[in-house]
Amino acid sequence: MSPLVNKQIVLASRPQAEPSADNFRLVEAPVAEPAEGQVLVRNHYLSLDPYMRGRMNDGKSYAQPQPLDQVMIGGTVGEVVASRNPNFAVGDKVVGMGGWQHYLLVDGHQRGVLQKVDTTHIPLSAYLGAVGMPGVTAWYGLVRIIAPKAGETVVVSAASGAVGGVVGQLAKARGARVVGFAGGADKCRYVVDELGFDDCIDYKQHPDVRALSAALKAAAPNGVDGYFENVGGMILDAVMLRANAFSRIAMCGMISGYNGQPIPMSAPQLILVNRMRIEGFIVSEHMADWPEALKELGTMVATGRLKYRETVAEGIEAAPEAFLGLLKGRNFGKQLVKLI
């Protein structure tokens, strides 16, 4: 066959503050034939996630920065189209870190680089969301850090997002009262009506900490026992004002500060006053918990007890704008890019 052409998006430059489409560049490259042991995957969906914003910076963080002029990092699901590896056959559906590109060529013997997935009961794209990294992130922070007891109140920011929506549904399944924060009436309706949260606060209607805290007091009259933090800033301050004794905060993301602006915590003395525990975590450092998490998440999705929504951008060329929209909360649920 004539050589396949791979469309790829690379990081062209690092953002000074807010990123723009100029920071990305679309390139084309020929796809090599698989060597012995290698597998060639045609990516079907690319996952866009907030953590990618951090990788675009050059500063100290928990992960290496995304190198310039190389294919942007990203989770993908796809189908094996050529294989010289006995563990993978043409037609296998796989999940991996395929990056912002059409084709992924990898050594299939490398542990964990490609996972075969079963799409009989679970849609392929769900392996990038509720049954993938975002789902396990939700599971770990909720189950391992917040560990809610029945009757406790759990609060989740970015509640309509890929992580937040799962957090709330897992907390409901454990008997907690669940309150979300989301941006806009549509998202709040979805969070309550479709995801089954007890209440949802539209943070856009509450311009300051005082108003957010008052809204939370109404929605969580018994105070807050657990908070799953995806955003930081004013919502964190408002939640801390309503935190109960021995409450727990799982710190998963602080998207409000990803562009480098300072986002202080106003009243850290509340950690002491309320004997709180605040814990930051990165789900990729807790691989031992993935099987237990994926088992619960997969079962719930397959049986219709875990709901999610996807926003799908069409074509790799649309990825940069879709990513910028994600950072501004324009997506609704899991942000994907359809690559085929």
Next chain:
Amino acid sequence: MSPLVNKQIVLASRPQAEPSADNFRLVEAPVAEPAEGQVLVRNHYLSLDPYMRGRMNDGKSYAQPQPLDQVMIGGTVGEVVASRNPNFAVGDKVVGMGGWQHYLLVDGHQRGVLQKVDTTHIPLSAYLGAVGMPGVTAWYGLVRIIAPKAGETVVVSAASGAVGGVVGQLAKARGARVVGFAGGADKCRYVVDELGFDDCIDYKQHPDVRALSAALKAAAPNGVDGYFENVGGMILDAVMLRANAFSRIAMCGMISGYNGQPIPMSAPQLILVNRMRIEGFIVSEHMADWPEALKELGTMVATGRLKYRETVAEGIEAAPEAFLGLLKGRNFGKQLVKLI
């Protein structure tokens, strides 16, 4: 005998911001004869502690506010001078919450209200410091929250204080590198030369977070794995800039904010970036750990392996000024008031 007169200090008014001597009032009251089951104690030493500042406020906190016009709360050691309780004899040395007063009359059957102590190998006053509430506070935060491994670096603020000094010595005993923060060259010399810390930073020589952080980088070249927080504010910010992955902060006090001024945490995103755990605690809520803690602390004091210093004010009339001095860091080690 003619009725004994009890000198007492009551809370006369609540401070608006910084407290003053006017907030206290010395009163006299007759001492009643012990009824059946009661024990009369002559207090020898009163303990002054930062937590008392919080009790002077009326706001929401982990403890009830100190009621106005009643004897100020406080830990005491003393001697039984009259007893109608078979468990206590005249001459017994006891520790309890005797308050800012000369005499304490209590029901000796009430669990935990009075503890007999052995002064054969341990000085009576030590039961208010290294072998009392401050010592157990140090032990709990270090052992149960920070849990340092040999070779890790532990940082302690208010390092020359009753709690901080014990934290550092317990951490050294566990093989950690220990760095203190203290105010002034004298205190720093004491922390290193007498208490055996590896290094001590005089925070008064470092006017901002950048300077504090640079000093800490020099004193803790491998970063910070555990931080025992007694003060809050700039020192907390500086420590967080040097925090290692998976570091732990035991939040015990935030004396810099006790007068109500805001003390934000500048960069809470570091909790996520460094996957930190921050935990506030109140030692009185962990009574199950006291026996283990007191056993280690008592043995170390009795064998000379746990050192401490006391600042002793003479006479109950001196208690208010001594307390105000404590809040400004004028004491050196454990602040006591000698009542006899």
